[in-house]
Amino acid sequence: MRKVPKQQRSRQMVETLIDATATVLAERGLDNTTTNHIAELAGVSVGSLYQYFPDKDSLIEALLERMVSDLQRAFNVQLQQHSLGELDLENVARISISIGLGTLRANPLYLELMQNWHRLPVMTPLDKLEQYMLTVARLYFLQHFQSYPITDLQAKLYVLINSTLFTLARYLSQSNTMLKETEIVDALVTMIRNTLTP
Amino acid sequence: MRKVPKQQRSRQMVETLIDATATVLAERGLDNTTTNHIAELAGVSVGSLYQYFPDKDSLIEALLERMVSDLQRAFNVQLQQHSLGELDLENVARISISIGLGTLRANPLYLELMQNWHRLPVMTPLDKLEQYMLTVARLYFLQHFQSYPITDLQAKLYVLINSTLFTLARYLSQSNTMLKETEIVDALVTMIRNTLTP
Amino acid sequence: MRKVPKQQRSRQMVETLIDATATVLAERGLDNTTTNHIAELAGVSVGSLYQYFPDKDSLIEALLERMVSDLQRAFNVQLQQHSLGELDLENVARISISIGLGTLRANPLYLELMQNWHRLPVMTPLDKLEQYMLTVARLYFLQHFQSYPITDLQAKLYVLINSTLFTLARYLSQSNTMLKETEIVDALVTMIRNTLTP
Amino acid sequence: MRKVPKQQRSRQMVETLIDATATVLAERGLDNTTTNHIAELAGVSVGSLYQYFPDKDSLIEALLERMVSDLQRAFNVQLQQHSLGELDLENVARISISIGLGTLRANPLYLELMQNWHRLPVMTPLDKLEQYMLTVARLYFLQHFQSYPITDLQAKLYVLINSTLFTLARYLSQSNTMLKETEIVDALVTMIRNTLTP
DNA sequence: CATGAATGAGTATTCATTCAT
């Protein structure tokens, strides 16, 4: 019965450690997240932590990967619920923003990560998210506007995705804004719609 | 006739220290910027540094203020050269982006600051920049489109300014992009123009 | 008219500086008393301070000397009011303790100094106080008990003076004592009376 | 069979660190006692020091606890050797003072601590010592004078213990006294005896 | 594999004193 026990235990350990990283990061912020805290919360020794992850950065990298997967899953679920194909651009934008905003707000962790993107060990996760959204968007555009200039689209999506994410992140971290959320969302929706409308 | 010598020396010292802060920050990054390094580069003792600035944060704050002033000056110069009033929205956007891009590229420091905005001691500088641009923009809109919905404008400008700045910052910190600069700029210009066009 | 101006100004400055030292010491405690604070409060430059006092310690020394003079004056006044000669030992003790307690309580400064006696630049002030009290006491004993063994007296007074002062100082710096002040005072009075009674 | 090794090593380390603290404190004084010096003398890294003690104060607190234990042990041994019950008040006082004096003189450290009592992180050790002596004294009085007013006793003992300790501390830190030790001791003994004798 | 004790470079800030002006 000792078939995949090591593999499984290993996988299990990795997950536990990433969970712990997420929790510590959300609770204490990137600056106060130490490998010792993570190991402690995970219920293992630091030594073990370093058996599964070569260094602190790789731990965070793993967390990022998982976060991106989660987000993708969330988008997929939501968009299919709304049967993407039948929505117009404005509604797609609105729903996407809603998902993003909801996710960022629900997980303080994600906000913390967004705010620290440039200090993160790797960009790839964010890149992946962009790639994913690019794919989704391309699909959508293929369905709705057969002949959309593709390079143009790539650049626009790059700009819009980053714009939306960072603006939301900044907005959420400002406590004292005079702008209401609906105003921000409306402005973002308008921005996305008007930028992409051929 | 030893007039203003102290005032001058004081001003001089303050400037020297801010310069040093800028250099150290650009060379070593916010995380590795220490007061000792700054003092050393400035050619003074740490003690002196603390005679002019109560703490590290205030040093960075001063630098931020200066950065905002610089940007404002750059904008003013450029926009007057082009006689703002006679430009259409697209060209205003293009010129603004050009200024921003140029400034960020010329001063690695500014990029570093943009990337660390959320860890900076004060938000006010970025807020100030927003305020300034809002004022300029309002003026422009007053001239060109008499009856522009003002709240709408405020939200849109908030979104656009943050979008543009952060997107540029992110773009500049990515070494391996497949997107060319002109594509990004074009996308940004389109975004701004289409979002603001009534 | 420029007769003694320098002498006077000098004296004046010295007094001002000692005053400032006293105030700063009382307000911030010995540990947080800096020469710069003293100079600032005195309204002069640090440089001037160092023209009148070679170092920080000598400033405190001067303050101590003055404190001892003050205490001596207070004792003299009080004891003469009560016409020392007619009091019995118990009342002398009670009055002395009352004076000491009152002085310590009225001047947080004195308490601070008592607590830090061993870190003070010189012992001499406390020694002087002892000498003074010894003289007074000897006088009293000469009047009341013609043939009191003198060496004995010296040692006893040394012990009693230190005992009383330090015990009061410790008592005053303890916030959470279960002993009432009258109990302490009574115990001290008993101690002094019983120790000295031939 | 690697039993208790960690426990032992841990205990060992704690002891070593307290020893080092004692030595550094005795040699350099409280003001110049730094965690780095302590760690260096203990032959470990500062990091290790902070693994066993949360901060500098707790290190000193531990040392105080140990000092109090030592003193209590010394008292117990001595008093039992002399079969406390059979001694009269004078001899109890004399022996107690002898123990205190011997301990203070043998450990320059204790003198340093006595002199700095008010700057110590905790009063509790000194309080504990008082409590202990109070207990011993009460026991003694119960045996010898059945009906001694207890509150009275508490105040008197508070006064006498502090008086004796501080007077001894002061005497020991004065190099240039004209009083011989026997004179001081005799005076203290008289003071204690006469104060407590019903 | 797991442990967790040990490492030690690194950092913001203070303050008595000096000395050029």
Added chain:
DNA sequence: AATGAATGAATACTCATTCAT
């Protein structure tokens, strides 16, 4: 004489990583 700008050594505490057990 007066100024006050400049000095710089000194100090408590953290944390990613290692490695002997």
